[in-house]
Amino acid sequence: xxRGLWRYTRHPNYFGEATMWWxxxxxxxxxxxxxxxxxxxxxxxxxxxxxxxxxxxxxGRMGERPGYREYVEKTSAFFPWFPRKR
Numbered sequence: 001x002x003r004g005l006w007r008y009t010r011h012p013n014y015f016g017e018a019t020m021w022w023x024x025x026x027x028x029x030x031x032x033x034x035x036x037x038x039x040x041x042x043x044x045x046x047x048x049x050x051x052x053x054x055x056x057x058x059x060g061r062m063g064e065r066p067g068y069r070e071y072v073e074k075t076s077a078f079f080p081w082f083p084r085k086r
Contacts, residue, residue, distance in 0.1 A: 002071055008080040010071070011057070014048045015078055021045070049078060 005012035021041040028034035047053060054077050061068050074084045 002075065005080070007075070007083060009076050009078060011048075011054055011078055012080065014053045015080060018045045018048055018078075054078060 009015055018041065021044045025034075025037050025041045028037040049055075058072070058077075062072070
């Protein structure tokens with residue numbers, strides 16, 4: 001899939017999940033001690049980027065899907081960004 005949001009990021013759902021947690025953190029900053037909630041967005045972002053999100057999903061796809069390697073080369077993995085020209 002390389003249309004819509006998938007044109008700008010290979011994992012828009014993971015980016016959206018992390019963005020939601022960072023948004024909740026910003027809301028929590030409005031209360032005393034709210035800064036302590038930084039643990040949650042840091043943890044979910046780390047897990048999505050390094051453990052259970054992007055790496056696990058992409059691990060087996062390189063060899064099994066035609067054209068996926070080219071898609072990986074031109075599309076950002078997590079943060080939405082313009083496709084790279086090849």
